[in-house]
Amino acid sequence: MDFDLVVSSTVEILRRAHTELPEDVVKAIKNALEREENEIARKNLETILRNIDAANKLKVPMCQDTGIPVFFVEIGREIDLDFDLREAIREGVRRATAEIPLRPNAVHPVTRENSGDNTGLHTPPINIELVEGDRIKIAVMPKGAGSENVSALKMMLPTEVSRIKDFVVETVLKAGGKPCPPIFVGVGIGGTFDGAAKLAKKVLLRNVLDMSEFELELLEAINELNIGPMGLGGKTTALAVLVEMGHCHTASLPVAVNIQCWANRRAEVVLR
Amino acid sequence: MEYEIRTPLSKDELLKLRVGDSVYITGEIFTARDEAHARALEYLEEGKELPFSFEGAVVYHCGPLVKKDGEWRVVSAGPTTSARMNPFTPKILERVTCMAIIGKGGMSDDVVEAMRGKAVYLAFTGGAGALAAQKIRRVKDVIWEDLGMPEAVWIFEVERFGPCIVAIDAHGNSLYR
Numbered sequence: 001m002d003f004d005l006v007v008s009s010t011v012e013i014l015r016r017a018h019t020e021l022p023e024d025v026v027k028a029i030k031n032a033l034e035r036e037e038n039e040i041a042r043k044n045l046e047t048i049l050r051n052i053d054a055a056n057k058l059k060v061p062m063c064q065d066t067g068i069p070v071f072f073v074e075i076g077r078e079i080d081l082d083f084d085l086r087e088a089i090r091e092g093v094r095r096a097t098a099e100i101p102l103r104p105n106a107v108h109p110v111t112r113e114n115s116g117d118n119t120g121l122h123t124p125p126i127n128i129e130l131v132e133g134d135r136i137k138i139a140v141m142p143k144g145a146g147s148e149n150v151s152a153l154k155m156m157l158p159t160e161v162s163r164i165k166d167f168v169v170e171t172v173l174k175a176g177g178k179p180c181p182p183i184f185v186g187v188g189i190g191g192t193f194d195g196a197a198k199l200a201k202k203v204l205l206r207n208v209l210d211m212s213e214f215e216l217e218l219l220e221a222i223n224e225l226n227i228g229p230m231g232l233g234g235k236t237t238a239l240a241v242l243v244e245m246g247h248c249h250t251a252s253l254p255v256a257v258n259i260q261c262w263a264n265r266r267a268e269v270v271l272r
Numbered sequence: 273m274e275y276e277i278r279t280p281l282s283k284d285e286l287l288k289l290r291v292g293d294s295v296y297i298t299g300e301i302f303t304a305r306d307e308a309h310a311r312a313l314e315y316l317e318e319g320k321e322l323p324f325s326f327e328g329a330v331v332y333h334c335g336p337l338v339k340k341d342g343e344w345r346v347v348s349a350g351p352t353t354s355a356r357m358n359p360f361t362p363k364i365l366e367r368v369t370c371m372a373i374i375g376k377g378g379m380s381d382d383v384v385e386a387m388r389g390k391a392v393y394l395a396f397t398g399g400a401g402a403l404a405a406q407k408i409r410r411v412k413d414v415i416w417e418d419l420g421m422p423e424a425v426w427i428f429e430v431e432r433f434g435p436c437i438v439a440i441d442a443h444g445n446s447l448y449r
Contacts, residue, residue, distance in 0.1 A: 047403065054403045101339050177377040
């Protein structure tokens with residue numbers, strides 16, 4: 001494994017993430033279309049499916065908001081890494097921005113000056129985890145702003161466990177049509193202030209068709225809101241709710257809700 | 273109902289549209305998001321002439337992904353979240369007799385009121401950028417390129433851009449309420 005392989009693999013997973021949605025995500029949208037009765041909602045779901053096909057066929061990004069690419073990297077502890085992995089991923093992002101192409105979205109937070117290549121201060125975010133084994137897994141989730149902007153975090157009281165569900169549903173209600181519903185909802189419960197947000201984001205990498213009873217209960221409550229695809233009404237507001245929990249301080253109950261648009265783009269590569 | 277609309281817009285045609293109708297647009301549309309709106313208002317307040325006109329126009333809340341292969345080519349161009357333009361839009365509507373907006377996610381009650389008798393809001397499916405790009409025939413011009421690719425004003429020639437749903441009409445009705 002070397003620097004160049006990580007660079008080219010980063011370009012490759014970004015290309016895949018932007019032009020093909022994962023099978024489980026497409027299936028979730030198709031299932032929703034089968035159940036949806038509202039005519040305008042059906043029209044939007046059909047447009048979404050036609051758009052997925054167009055992106056696939058033309059090999060272009062399905063959405064012009066190519067987002068900020070969030071990386072989740074697992075490094076096997078037996079790997080001897082003699083190059084700067086973060087720099088290799090950054091170089092991959094620069095190259096993907098020019099080649100695929102991706103919209104340059106990264107700006108300085110205060111001057112708002114665009115870096116032009118989707119890199120910058122602490123950007124792209126690269127989460128690195130040490131695992132057993134002799135491989136490196138790089139997963140990318142391009143995260144658009146429409147859905148990211150309506151995400152929320154609340155430091156709840158330890159006595160408010162029964163209010164967690166309400167907070168999730170209220171967050172989705174407040175978001176309305178802004179995040180491009182039908183959405184995927186990542187929920188992080190517990191951990192710390194920063195940790196809950198990370199759990200809520202990372203859980204969006206999970207298979208969306210496989211939900212627990214608690215997750216299905218949340219999904220049902222959200223779909224009763226009648227927000228519908230693009231906020232125009234209908235029973236398809238969310239396609240899945242995915243929850244990850246972490247032990248927290250006895251005095252704390254952080255809860256994070258990371259909202260993802262229907263384009264739950266993700267791709268990964270395993271390098272040995 | 274399903275309608276075909278050509279630009280520049282006619283007020284009579286626009287007043288016929290009701291929430292729930294589908295619309296396909298042919299002609300010229302231009303993109304504007306946060307920074308273009310802010311600069312346009314600055315120009316208007318200072319009495320400076322704008323390099324484009326909102327009158328009879330279709331304003332597309334969109335930050336496109338474009339590529340220059342000799343000429344500009346649109347790669348992906350779906351709508352952006354219109355709510356960010358809530359503070360600007362009534363001030364622009366004050367200065368026109370007729371206008372349409374394409375976006376996603378809807379706009380505030382203030383905007384719905386300001387649209388009465390003169391403007392409609394057309395919802396195009398958020399994220400459907402690849403499909404939208406196929407309806408854009410060519411890039412006619414780019415204005416304020418210094419704002420960066422997403423924030424610049426892109427003037428597009430489109431053919432049967434849609435389906436767009438009339439989500440707010442000129443009679444005070446909104447599907448987002």
